[in-house]
Amino acid sequence: MNKILWFAFFCCSIGGILGCSPEKEIRTEIASGWQFRQKDSGEWLPATVPGTVHTDLMANGKIEDPFYRMNELGLQWIDKKDWEYKTVFFVDGNLIEKKNQRLIFKGLDTYADVYLNGEQLGSADNMFRTWVFDIAGKLKAGNNELRVVFASPTRRGLEEMKRYGLRLPADNDQSERGEMGKDRVSVYTRKAPYHYGWDWGPRLVTSGIWRPVQLEAWDGMKVEDVYIKQAEVSGKLAALSANVRVKADDVQNVEVEILNDGKILVAAKEKLKKGENDISVPFDIVNPRLWWSNGLGKQNLYTFTIRVKGDRGIIAEKEVTTGLRSLKLVRKKDQWGESFGFELNGIPVFAKGANVIPNDIFLPRVTPELYEKMIADAANANMNMLRIWGGGIYEDDVFFELCDRYGIMVWHDFMFACAMYPGNEEFLNNVRQEAIDNVVRLRNHPCIALWCGNNENALAWRHGSPGGWGWKQQFTKEQQDTVFKAYYDVFHDLLPRVVDEYMPGCDYWPSSPMAGPEPTQHGLDGTTSGDQHYWGVWHGFRPLESYDEVTTRFCSEYGFQSFPEMSTIQKYALPEDYDIDSDVMKSHQRSYIGNGRILDYMKMYYRVPEDFEQFIYMTHVLQGLSTKMAIEAHRRNMPYCMGSLVWQLNDCWSVASWSTTDYYHKWKTAHYMIRDCFKEVIVAPKWQNDSLLVYAVSDCLRPMNAELSIEVMDFSGKIICMEKSDVEIPANTSTVLAGTKCSSLLCGLTGADVLAVIRLTSEGQVVDEKNMYFEYHKDLNLPKDPGLSIRVQEEGKDKYILVTANELACNVMFALPGGMAFFSDNYIDILPGRTYKIKVKTELSLAEIERQIKYRYLR
Missing domain, CATH: 2.60.120.260 (Galactose-binding domain-like)
Known part of the structure; x- marks a missing residue:
């Protein structure tokens, strides 16, 4: 369908311009x-x-x-x-x-x-x-x-x-x-x-x-661009200026007005020269409605109208929408090294989010509806930040409009990734204009938190030190100097100057990951300073427990692969391809170690099924476990660690990958885990030697009084032991609530036959609950048939399934044909003696749900 955009008081037909007022653009x-x-x-x-x-x-x-x-x-x-x-x-x-x-x-x-x-x-x-x-x-x-x-x-x-x-x-x-x-x-x-x-x-x-x-045409004057510069913003005062670029055909005297909600905030008289004019009109807003990230407050937005008036009234005008906030990257020396975290309106914010790649290899197929599904998926998983990775594109305007509305801060790489680039004058001039075009286009969006020069280029090259990805060895010393000079010219000179000139006050970071921008820190993966891409899990084949062993101030990449679910695989493969070693399945797996690495990790933690569909399901469970362990480790280390951005949120085609939602934006296990682990307050238990340590992590700005319970039960639901205590959870930090010896929890039983349910309750409501197993799942004596039972019911227009089990059922996955149903909870443990009420979004009737619903669980 043709799209026709009007920015004046007239109508237009795609076949021709009809009845247009000669005064208007x-x-x-x-x-x-x-x-x-x-x-x-x-x-x-x-x-x-x-x-x-x-x-x-x-x-x-x-x-x-x-x-x-x-x-x-x-x-x-x-x-x-x-x-x-x-x-x-x-x-x-x-x-x-x-x-x-x-x-x-x-x-x-x-x-x-x-x-x-x-x-x-x-x-x-x-x-x-x-x-x-x-x-x-x-x-x-x-x-x-x-x-x-x-x-x-x-x-x-x-x-x-x-x-x-x-x-x-x-x-x-x-x-x-x-x-x-x-x-x-x-x-x-x-x-x-x-x-x-x-x-x-x-x-x-x-x-x-x-x-x-x-195609655009106008007479006399045009407002080309408006930038609402936010010099200083607090809850009491927003000191702003409207930086207006006006193109005029002739010299003339005008009045520039700045309006909000129809009210004139300020007016200034200006004399325009012929050609381009840059005008700055300062103004203040007292007690502004601030823009907050998801979970911290409302996403208040202001729409400003900029009018240019002459003797005969309004000559030109333009609207711009922005949010008022103070958003900074804070790097301060501390007892551990140097901090790396974001501060919003004076509040330290733990960045909870994911990396994003383009939603399709064929970009024009990405509709506003798909963008909204993507951003809503992030917000509904309690994310507050997305990193636009440097190997894709500067995303469409609608992406940032949605991030503004949903409260998602954006870390934006410039489009350079995992490579070295030319440094000739023609290339540099091209890159400079590219950077200007996109910084100017996006600078009014309150969601923009950081501009970053590139993805992993410094890590791969590691100037002045051995290591890296072996790139330097293919060049002579003179060539190495040429290659690194081009790197330095782009990422330490050109791009930061563009950000400083066109979006002053916005932070710039030369490369991700990086311990710091100083020459001695180039290419170092930050542990006591800067940000880190932790790939010891996956590429390094380290156990999942290593997330707790490796320190990071801000983990801007980490992840684990899974296949898409079967309903997606069926769209690109035939039954004869249903083998991870088939040519088709390998073609839809681009990591050279991918399938083998999934299999090796699965052997470490689970029993590997022979059935293909059960194996696909198990890759989801494994990815979910890895994601949960990583996020909980990062949040337990708050405030040492102040960010956890999983790789990756989405896919650009149907493929086995690190995505937590697949090409069709279906949630995998990992996305449910992210939602639960990124809640405002979580309980985050861990095993340490022969003890169970229970942490609580809170993003709340006020302390919370709660009750902590540790309940040990066998797989039939029999309670073995119970501990309860009153606890206080401090604001905006992580704290240890309890430490208990395993032997006192097991009461003489084997860890293969019991689990611990750790629950945090406040004011009669369950704040969070986690199940802890004493052994890896491959070593548990799980019931062969847990006796799952599913009933369906309707409340108003909402549909639910009610799930019970006679014995423990681990990681139960629910599915309906076609894979387009959404379950409010999925891949969950069903404990005996409980009824789980799960909302189902589907067009199917209750009778069809009851007849067609399928489930899987650990066997």
């Missing part, structure tokens, strides 16, 4: 009538804009779904070809008469030449930039032809690599899969790195008009 999207073809060959076929070559080829039946089985391998020819798009759009006399006319491409992927009525307007060479072309005098009344020609991104990348003269490291570029041998060309092109492959993604190197195309 005209803006319309050119979204219909597009066609495409391989350059200079073949027939023109219908195309969708925004879109990609791959999705247009699919829509026209020219290629099969790249996600299905191993179709991806047969589609590597697409990025070796040039492609062209064209459309015809109608313009009437009202627009032609406007003095200022321009064409704006919000995103061109990537090397593109743009033609209007046969005349070349210019070229693009950066997927992340906004491309603006002045077309005054180039339009004609009636039909106009717009054509965009895309050059092969891989062929152009190869040319750039040869021109630069150095083969720079880019380990995740799957060049062999892309039929390019060892030519890893992704780093020479300013394009989403993950398109060239990653250890969770396919190699599908796209081309296309991936964001909207807009």
Whole structure:
């Protein structure tokens, strides 16, 4: 469907500009009538804009779904070809008469030449930039032809690599899969790195008009941009300034007004020069309604209207929405080293969240509804921060609007990851404009907490020290100096200067992870300072207990893989593929150690099932256990540790990966665990030698009085022993509530036959409850048949299942056909003697739920 955007008091038709007031700005999207073809060959076929070559080829039946089985391998020819798009759009006399006319491409992927009525307007060479072309005098009344020609991104990348003269490291570029041998060309092109492959993604190197195309025209004056600069914000006063950029056709005297809710807050008289004018209008808001992150308070937002008035009234205006807050990265020397954590409105905030990658390999398929599902999933799992990882894209505006609304702080990498990059003047100038475009676009969003230069580049290179990923060894000393100078120029000079100039007051961090920005700390993974990516679990094959043994001030990456659930696997594989060693299953597993590593860890903690579907379920249980142990370890170490960002929230296709919600945004076990472990107050028990230590962790800003109970029972529900005590939980920290010897809890029984239920209760309500097992699950004497029983009931419009068991059932997973039902609790232990009431969101009737519901549990 065509989208038409109006920023004035008129209406528009995509077929032509109708009845537009000559005093007002005209803006319309050119979204219909597009066609495409391989350059200079073949027939023109219908195309969708925004879109990609791959999705247009699919829509026209020219290629099969790249996600299905191993179709991806047969589609590597697409990025070796040039492609062209064209459309015809109608313009009437009202627009032609406007003095200022321009064409704006919000995103061109990537090397593109743009033609209007046969005349070349210019070229693009950066997927992340906004491309603006002045077309005054180039339009004609009636039909106009717009054509965009895309050059092969891989062929152009190869040319750039040869021109630069150095083969720079880019380990995740799957060049062999892309039929390019060892030519890893992704780093020479300013394009989403993950398109060239990653250890969770396919190699599908796209081309296309991936964001909207807009035509705009105006007379006299235009408000180009407004930045609400927040010099100082507290609960008593917000000292602000509206930094307004105005483009004027002539010298003139104007009045600039700043309004909120129809009320004029301030007005200032200005004399405009011809051309661009930068105006700063300071103003204050007394007792502002502050913006808070999820769990701390309301996400209050202000919409400001900026009006420019002349002798004849309003000439131009623009609206901007923001939230008022003070949000800082705090790095202070302390008894352990140097802190690393965020402070919001003067309150230290433990960052609870995840890393995000793009939601699809084909970006225009990501709708606002999918974005909202993603951000709601994060908020509903009690997250308050997301990290936009540097190998993807600068996300769509709607992503940040949703983070503003849901209270999700954003750590935003610039788009550089796991590689070294060129340092020639042309590349640096391109990157500088890319950074300006995106910092300016996003700087009014209160959710932005941090700009970070790159993902793991410093860790991989480790300048001035041995180690790293072995990159330095392939270069001479002179070449090493050249490569590192390019690194330093981008991440320690260019990018921080852009942030400081265009978003003053926002913190910048050169690379993640990093112990600190000083030269002696480059590439060091922070344990007593900075942030850390902890991959001892998974890549290092360390036991899950090592999360408690490794110190971190802020864990910005950690994770564990699982397969997607069966309903997702069935969309890309056939029954004959249901073996983790089949070609199809291995193709949908991009970690070179992936399947083997899952299997080895499963042997460590669980019994490995022979049945394929039970094995898939067990990968979820294992990932959930790892995620739970990591989060609890990080939160127990508060305030030494002040952040826990799991890798990763989402997928860009159907794949075995570290995601906690799959490509279709279905929750895995890990996401339920995240929700429970990121609650405001949790009980976080751990085994230490021969004792059970019980911690409570609270994000509350007030202390809490509660009752702690430790109940040991056998698997039939018989109580072996019980301990209760009154406790006080301090505000915004972690504390040990109790320590008990295992022998006193077991009362002479074996740990293979009992569990401990640790419960925290306050004012008659269960605050949190955790089950602790004395042995690994593989060594438990679990009942063969726990006697599960499920009933269904309806209350109003809500549907529920009521679940009971005769004996303990561990990690019970509920499912309905198609996998599109959502259970308010899932993958849970069902204790005997209890009834578990679980809400089910589904279109199925009660009778259909009762007939079709399935479940799995540990056997």
